[in-house]
Amino acid sequence: MTHLHFQELISLHVDNEITDTQSAELFAHLAACDGCRKFLRTIIRIRSHVASQELAEVSQTLDRRVLEFLNRTTAHETKREWIAPFWWTRIIIPLPAAASLALLIIIGSLLVSPILVSQKSPQQRISAEEIAKVPPEIRKQLDMYR
Amino acid sequence: MPNAFEEIYHRYKRHIYTFCLKLTGNQFLAEDATHDCFMKMYQNINTLSDPSVLRSWMYTIARNQTYKILKKERTNGRLEEDSVWSPDTPLSLAESRETSRIVSECIEALKPEYKEVLILREYEQRSYAEITAITGDTESSVKSRLFKARRALAEKLEPYFE
Numbered sequence: 001m002t003h004l005h006f007q008e009l010i011s012l013h014v015d016n017e018i019t020d021t022q023s024a025e026l027f028a029h030l031a032a033c034d035g036c037r038k039f040l041r042t043i044i045r046i047r048s049h050v051a052s053q054e055l056a057e058v059s060q061t062l063d064r065r066v067l068e069f070l071n072r073t074t075a076h077e078t079k080r081e082w083i084a085p086f087w088w089t090r091i092i093i094p095l096p097a098a099a100s101l102a103l104l105i106i107i108g109s110l111l112v113s114p115i116l117v118s119q120k121s122p123q124q125r126i127s128a129e130e131i132a133k134v135p136p137e138i139r140k141q142l143d144m145y146r
Numbered sequence: 147m148p149n150a151f152e153e154i155y156h157r158y159k160r161h162i163y164t165f166c167l168k169l170t171g172n173q174f175l176a177e178d179a180t181h182d183c184f185m186k187m188y189q190n191i192n193t194l195s196d197p198s199v200l201r202s203w204m205y206t207i208a209r210n211q212t213y214k215i216l217k218k219e220r221t222n223g224r225l226e227e228d229s230v231w232s233p234d235t236p237l238s239l240a241e242s243r244e245t246s247r248i249v250s251e252c253i254e255a256l257k258p259e260y261k262e263v264l265i266l267r268e269y270e271q272r273s274y275a276e277i278t279a280i281t282g283d284t285e286s287s288v289k290s291r292l293f294k295a296r297r298a299l300a301e302k303l304e305p306y307f308e
Contacts, residue, residue, distance in 0.1 A: 007293070007297060008289075011289070011293040011297075012289065015267065015274065015292075017274055017289070038304065039297075039300055041307070042299075042300040043296055043300060045303075045307050046268075046296070046299055047268060049246045050249065050268045050269060051268075052246060053250065053269075055160040055161060055164045056160060056163055056164040056167050056176075058160055058163050058180070059173075059177065062163070062180060062181060063159075065177075065181050066155055066159075066181055066185075067152070067155075069184075069185055069188075070151060070155075070188065073188065
């Protein structure tokens with residue numbers, strides 16, 4: 001087995017990805033190999049320096065860019081919610097208009113019909129001269145039916 | 147939904163931004179990648195059926211968006227088996243005295259394909275299985291790249307640890 005093989009095992013070992021058999025093999029080698037022990041120490045020290053580093057701060061510019069994108073997308077989605085489907089527009093616009101028209105017709109007919117009823121009968125439109133021509137017996141009969 | 151997503155943004159923004167920053171080594175590219183990542187997440191959040199994989203899913207998107215941006219910025223050569231260092235980022239070890247900063251600079255100088263597995267393992271503590279899911283690689287490829295990155299760093303940094 002070469003040092004390269006054991007250094008690969010060291011890489012697996014620091015990640016807890018080593019099997020028990022490999023671990024036994026590695027530690028047996030480390031007991032006798034200064035170079036590989038040095039390699040293990042260096043890897044661990046690199047890791048500790050990395051762990052000491054904090055997460056980078058996000059700039060206000062980036063925050064603004066992302067939040068503006070979210071706000072724009074929200075506004076667009078809200079607008080889209082109010083766009084009615086095609087079949088709905090076929091009903092929703094003419095329906096109130098038709099209902100209003102029907103109502104006007106009904107009200108109009110209710111207002112106009114008393115006027116129509118109260119209009120003079122054809123008989124009352126006949127002139128006095130023409131009435132005089134009608135024989136008295138018949139005139140009496142007509143008066144009975146008035 | 148926007149309020150819930152805002153909460154997700156505020157909770158994970160530093161993690162994602164740090165990941166993108168380590169991968170790109172550039173504040174402005176990292177900001178673009180982070181912005182694009184959260185945009186993509188918001189647009190596709192309904193496709194996430196299992197909330198337990200949210201973090202892996204997030205890092206996958208962040209990684210993909212970062213690579214998109216890096217591709218636009220520069221061209222990467224073919225993967226050289228023997229070299230893990232990016233030729234575009236010269237090490238400035240002589241200028242830095244702090245060991246942590248030296249470690250960061252060395253990690254930054256790695257090629258993206260080595261840097262990403264190291265960042266996900268060392269900074270984000272993702273398991274091998276999660277790294278595999280995020281990168282889309284096989285587990286053996288992830289193990290191999292992680293080992294090569296560590297070996298290269300150890301060679302560079304050993305003098306500073308003695």
